[in-house]
Amino acid sequence: MTLKEKDRILDLIERTFFENGFQKASIDFIASSIKMSKKTIYNYFRSKNELLLSLINRFISQINDEMEQFVNIDISVVEKIMLVSILLGKIGEKFTDKFITEVRILHPLIRQKIEEFRIQMINKNISEIFSQGINEGYIINIPPLIILTIY
Numbered sequence: 001m002t003l004k005e006k007d008r009i010l011d012l013i014e015r016t017f018f019e020n021g022f023q024k025a026s027i028d029f030i031a032s033s034i035k036m037s038k039k040t041i042y043n044y045f046r047s048k049n050e051l052l053l054s055l056i057n058r059f060i061s062q063i064n065d066e067m068e069q070f071v072n073i074d075i076s077v078v079e080k081i082m083l084v085s086i087l088l089g090k091i092g093e094k095f096t097d098k099f100i101t102e103v104r105i106l107h108p109l110i111r112q113k114i115e116e117f118r119i120q121m122i123n124k125n126i127s128e129i130f131s132q133g134i135n136e137g138y139i140i141n142i143p144p145l146i147i148l149t150i151y
Contacts, residue, residue, distance in 0.1 A: 006044045009036065010055055021098040022052055023106065049107075056110055060117045063091065067125040077133040084129065 012034035016025050027048055031038045045051040070083045104111050133139035 006054075007058075009034070009041060009044055010051075010058055012036070013051060014055055014059075017052065017055060018094055018096060018099050021096070022048075022102050052103075052107065053110060056113065060114070063087070064117070064121065067121055071125045071128045077129060077136050077138050080129050080132070084126070 013025075013030055016030055016033050020029075025033075025048075027038050027041060030048075030051075031041055041051070045054060066087055067084070070080050070087070073080070103114070130139055134141050
């Protein structure tokens, strides 16, 4: 078992979960749609819930990496806000309402993990972008934490 194989499974399953919803996607359905045996899937993931958690963890890690790149790149705050807006749009396109509702109702621990990441991302990355905007004169001088608390 390699990390590359595990990522390949997650790549194939991601679309299935996000498009069809988590509840509807049985392991049989998943195996069939990605042309892989159930046994192979179970070699990497003990359950469908573990599969979902791995997918969410990977997604959070990817978003976090992209956000950190945006914060640390040497460009104007206006350009950074545009990059963040594009990233948020991609996130919005990826998750269907059905998937979001299922996670919110049926998987409160995963929902909590997503919410904690959202708050951490806002407090750390977005506040740095706001601080840069204040320094560059694009944003009025209000402490970023106050602005982000309203958000």
